[in-house]
Amino acid sequence: SAVISQKPSRDICQRGTSLTIQCQVDSQVTMMFWYRQQPGQSLTLIATANQGSEATYESGFVIDKFPISRPNLTFSTLTVSNMSPEDSSIYLCSVEGSRDRAVRYTFGSGTRLTVV
Amino acid sequence: AQKITQTQPGMFVQEKEAVTLDCTYDTSDQSYGLFWYKQPSSGEMIFLIYQGSYDEQNATEGRYSLNFQKARKSANLVISASQLGDSAMYFCAMREGWYSGGRRALTFGSGTRLQVQP
Numbered sequence: 134s135a136v137i138s139q140k141p142s143r144d145i146c147q148r149g150t151s152l153t154i155q156c157q158v159d160s161q162v163t164m165m166f167w168y169r170q171q172p173g174q175s176l177t178l179i180a181t182a183n184q185g186s187e188a189t190y191e192s193g194f195v196i197d198k199f200p201i202s203r204p205n206l207t208f209s210t211l212t213v214s215n216m217s218p219e220d221s222s223i224y225l226c227s228v229e230g231s232r233d234r235a236v237r238y239t240f241g242s243g244t245r246l247t248v249v
Numbered sequence: 250a251q252k253i254t255q256t257q258p259g260m261f262v263q264e265k266e267a268v269t270l271d272c273t274y275d276t277s278d279q280s281y282g283l284f285w286y287k288q289p290s291s292g293e294m295i296f297l298i299y300q301g302s303y304d305e306q307n308a309t310e311g312r313y314s315l316n317f318q319k320a321r322k323s324a325n326l327v328i329s330a331s332q333l334g335d336s337a338m339y340f341c342a343m344r345e346g347w348y349s350g351g352r353r354a355l356t357f358g359s360g361t362r363l364q365v366q367p
Binding site for chain 2: 134164174177181223227229235237245
């Protein structure tokens with residue numbers, strides 16, 4: 134199954150600024166998924182990123198706030214724009230894969246964001 | 250309606266005992282996949298086990314097994330011989346519409362925090 138390198142692992146940012154999170158996959162994948170996990174909560178899908186097309190956003194998430202790039206089949210970025218303390222969360226990227234004929238989704242190690 | 254329901258916010262288990270974490274799901278699709286992930290305090294998501302809706306046998310991965318009851322729409326995780334390192338959050342997740350081109354991302358339950366006591 135794929136290995137994902139996600140950066141940064143954590144950051145503390147000032148409100149009103151933006152942070153770009155990167156995910157690099159060691160193999161080519163069609164889709165990459167971006168999730169947000171607010172403190173004490175479960176994972177919520179932000180968007181699905183396909184190479185060569187605009188990302189598909191879930192209800193409650195908009196491109197202006199969470200722009201996503203997907204320049205090739207192994208890389209994607211998520212930007213959290215004009216941050217407020219409510220954006221303090223763990224952000225995770227994920228890809229679909231398989232191992233031993235079983236499907237599994239691999240996740241990056243997460244970006245723990247604190248907005249002050 | 251919730252797609253994935255985990256009714257146990259927290260569970261305690263003694264070291265070396267077995268524990269069952271509950272998960273029920275709601276879907277009208279015939280083809281779907283069910284997953285369990287472990288999330289330690291570090292925040293990473295660790296894959297534990299997968300069950301396809303057409304799999305006739307319950308999935309097993311080492312100390313983890315999935316008690317799949319399709320008619321009841323339940324997919325409980327059983328951890329045998331609990332270890333202190335099993336203390337973490339556990340999430341049940343589902344992917345629907347496997348063959349019908351449905352959304353390919355996972356939908357997660359609210360999670361269960363498991364604490365293993367020595």
